[in-house]
Amino acid sequence: MATRQTSTLARFMMAPSVILLFIWMIVPLAMTLWFSFQNYNLLNPANVSFAGLFNYKFFYTDPAFFQSIWNTLVLVVGVLLITVIGGIALALLLDQPMFGQGIVRILVISPFFVMPPVAALVWKNMIMHPGYGVFADFAKFFGAQPVDWFAQFPLFSIIIIVAWQWLPFATLILLTALQSLDGEQKEAAEMDGAGIVSRFIYLTIPHISRAVTVVILIQTIFLLGVYAEILVTTNGGPGYASTNLPFLIYRTALLGYDVGGASAGGIIAVILANIVAFFLMRAVGKNLDK
Amino acid sequence: MGNITLNKVSKSFGTTTIIPELDLEIEDGEFVVFVGPSGCGKSTLLRLIAGLEDTSAGKISIDGRDVTGEAPAKRRLAMVFQSYALYPHMTVYKNIAFPLKMAGEDAAVIDKKVKDAARVLNLTNYLERRPGQLSGGQRQRVAIGRAIVRQPSAFLFDEPLSNLDAALRGTMRLEISELHHQLKTTMIYVTHDQVEAMTMADKIVVLNAGNIEQVGSPMELYKTPKNLFVAGFIGSPRMNLINGAAAARHGATTIGVRPEHLGISTTAGEWKATVGVAEHLGSDTFLHVQAGDVGTLTVRADGELGVRHGETVYLTPSPNKIHRFGADGRAM
Amino acid sequence: MKLNTLFLGLCGASALAFAAHAETITIATVNNGDMVRMQKLTDDFTAKNPDIQLEWVTLEENVLRERVTTDIATKGGQYDVMTIGTYEVPIWAKQQWLLPLDGLGADYDAADIIPAIAGGLSADGKLYAAPFYGESSFVMYRKDLMEKAGLTMPDAPTWEFIADAARKMTDRAADINGICLRGKAGWGENMAFLTAMSNSFGARWFDEKWQPQFDQPEWKNTLQFYVDLMKEAGPSGASSNGFNENLALFQQGKCGMWIDATVAASFVSNPKDSTVADKVGYALAPDTGLGKRGNWLWAWSLGIPAGTQKAEAAQKFVSWATGKGYLDLVASKEGWANVPPGTRTSLYNNPEYQKAAPFAKMTLDSINSADPTKPTVKPVPYVGVQFVAIPEFQGLGTTVGQLFSAALAGQSSVDDALAGAQTASVREMTRAGYIK
């Protein structure tokens, strides 16, 4: 819907971003690809040799590989479910008239400002620890056996921590979407005899679907890369119960210093992430055209 | 000056043709209205002239200068958009001053021109307000003010009144016409409302599916529509179009009779009809009648006429006001 | 364009800064108490060496290790002095990434360094990193609870005694666990403890041909013993407990015994932090009569990367920080109890230190009873007591640690954990070319 002149200009104005990101993508990617075909341990730089596809084979035959992919997906989906559903609920609540709305909003979005490693440390030791965490204190107060979160529900515990960090983001975006819902529309629906549930299903949900899409897309990208929380809390254990793909790569890269293996893992992760993104786009992408 | 010529201009998006090749000549100082049903390409045609879209082929010239490839800013045209497209973050004053500022005018000159325009448009008291604080009509006037300060060679209006209520639309119609008489600048006005077209235009261009159906003064179009489309589109209420035996009797495939050209009698006439709904407007009454084989007709009668639903009346078309159309839809 | 100018300007500025303080050395350290204290005493060094400025980078252990390893392996040249452990030194020395410390000065008295510690930091008879503080592990126990259980802790207990005592001391109703041990997965977490423990059970990571040994009965005995003991007498949540979690438990009086680093003694005996400060006793790490005890050996040490431009200044600093004078300095400022332990024999002969640190003798004995060059009952091809000093160990150790913590958490059986560890080790060692 524009003239050739503006289109040309548009291409020109997009160029800096595209070129920068292209370099930013291609250079590390090319280097990673190159390393992924090398036997290269950082601690043994004298012994670099061509490895062919061995690094890939080694990575995907890792006993933790398939579980780590599963865990990655569970983590992403789990956090998305909690944050989207929780976010909608919270947004609906915060949209109601109340005293001190500003302060409540601030309190709710605060977790987003906490650095991930700090969040993990706080949750692990001060909240969830079965010996002296707050949960345990409460459990004991009510005479119950404290739950050993990280041993019994390692992945779920991490999902809770990560969801806590991302809930504010979802709430914020969804709340703003809710607030842009036309008041007259709501009233019209009320006149039409729509109950609170059907109003929510037929009016609110379609209205915020675009915001939900944004939440899902942006969060997925960040959630696919979560590893700091795992490192701080469970170190991937017990067993491989909380090892996800980034943690597996972390183990290879920064514990094993196996640059070749980690590079192969990185490439595999990129491919898998893009597959996820592809399906995600297919599933929710149409919401973006609105 | 504001002489605009379109020479074999066409526009297509991909394989879809919006406007097939067309020629059009707009004289300096003319008030031209593009009219047609929605989706007929009239807005696209306007945007081609404005330079907001590229032509796919052909040449557009303004005052003899080829502007086909020129940026909109350089064509010395001003445009009033359907949504007014005011800058929401600027005051009325700044909105009106914006084109002058872009042209690099002196602050004192800008001030004078803005204030003059505001006076003409009755906006003097609103100069410090933002568009959001204005009524629809006021916004419309700001948009016009923004257009006139540049003293363009032509004004382009893209359905400027469609967002206003009926009463305001009438007033604004008059104001724009009045403005045209004062400025004597070429105006091109796009609308789907034939009343606006009839009341304002020096020249009407009727468009249908990107094609120009007919160009002419309002009365030309009213009196001698070239085809069925124009006949049906111009005039309110619509012309009665009658097929079949009644038409054949006049040696045509279709005949058209305007509601005001049907004589009505309770005793005798050419077609017998049963009265349906009667719309009493005071001065006039529009009767919707069922005339057997001839079909449903609309009749314009005197306001005093007292017929009731279900009564029988007799209609007679004025013989010299019958429009005859051939099988191809063209006037005969 | 502007960016470019800015960039050039910055380069210019840093070049200028470089010229003005020709000798700013950057030191990477771990954030443990002794290191932080050293940082606060910097003034003493700069007063003695006015031409040398010190820049500190303090990081937690795991991040520090990643950071300095990446830097030294890629020759990034960001640091002039690095704090590294007994694990890194042999590997890095072999790569010739570290400068041999031969310029520490005449009064440094390298011979005073505790031999077991020096052995772990040397290669080919040359010292590659100077120990800042050293530690072994031993048993810390609650004298009052031991008495209540009607037992007396010998100086050198056996595992059998420990297990028996732990079970007797456990009183779930009073929230007292007989024994607290590391359980969090990680090569420096549960595997540090379990590897050291396995040594006393006669187990080893690899035989002389680098064949992993997790399929041997010694490992089965070790892990089974550990899991059973923790199940019956350990705290809940043990599989995510590391040093700090256990320290907190012990300090709150929730542990009857705790086997961990000797440095913990200074925390648990400090009345300011500990509710049980006056009730703690110490004993050597347990054994099973096979000749090795279940204690480890570690020294946080200062090394100088081979690429540094400021080797001389760096050596001066290392000499200051690890010399005898530093111990006196800390003693005079903060008391003998706060002196970094475990590096010099002379410290343990100092009566004032012995008085201030009741655990001194037991610490020294523990250190001396560990031998990184001969860590196990059966012969092994590697160096290191609670680790295997090969580059692959951190990754492999963490994997095995994950499997063992699953066994502790009851999510897999001991046999499955061992089988998994064996598979993972064979895989990793084959890949790295140790198993031909």
Add this chain to the structure above:
Amino acid sequence: MARAVSTRRKIGFTVAAWVVALLIFFPILYTIITSFKSETEAIAGFSLVPSGTLESYAEVQAQSNYFKFFLNSVIIAVGSTILALVVAVPAAWSMAFSPTKRTKDILMWMLSTKMMPAVAVLVPIYLIFRDTYLLDTRIGLTVMLMLINLPIVVWMLYTYFREIPGEILEAARMDGATLWGEIVYVLTPMAVPGIASTMLLNIILAWNEAFWTIRLTTTNAAPLTAFIASFSSPQGLFWAKLSAASTLAIAPILIMGWFSQRQLVRGLTFGAVK
């Protein structure tokens, strides 16, 4: 239009919202409370009443120069954000107002550049930084974070820009504005709320980025994430000190967030443009 809401209903919502909000805020609240405890208090069991000691803050300040880290955080977070905006605004403009069939693909591709796990590319990036002398420089980190967050910035701006009616930009074009004038005088002022919230979000993301900011800095450019890394998990008790350090690290961004909360919400709604 607004109906009078019964006070009872309002009180009900108030109570519910406050309970939920306090639950969500609790970990942070507890961290702040703990920062005013002594180390022994910190592990002594649940208590919301600290002794009020400032011991931990004193120790934290004695160990590290908070202000230096703070300054680096500000420079890097704000710098990378501004840089990202400068690059992203034109790109978002062209995607929103001159879209092609591939626009969505390009957006997706941009987002996909964020999918490479950071740990996997540490060595390549470290080598590049070493060879370009960017290790431990603010400019290096600023550019790095700009690149990391650029896709998100483009994305968000794009969604905001799309809500601006194209006619207004066309009007500017008709009014004789050049492209520059169109962006500076019309688009940017209209998108201020959107740009502001993008900026805030990006500053928060950059402020909290804890992988590269630690791995690529030593002393000169080390921001608050590195400051935190020097207080987490040492040997010995550290809860109160870590809590104090965390409080210090979170405080500026929290305060900024609190002040700009309204702006953030408004920007994301974007109800201003009609």
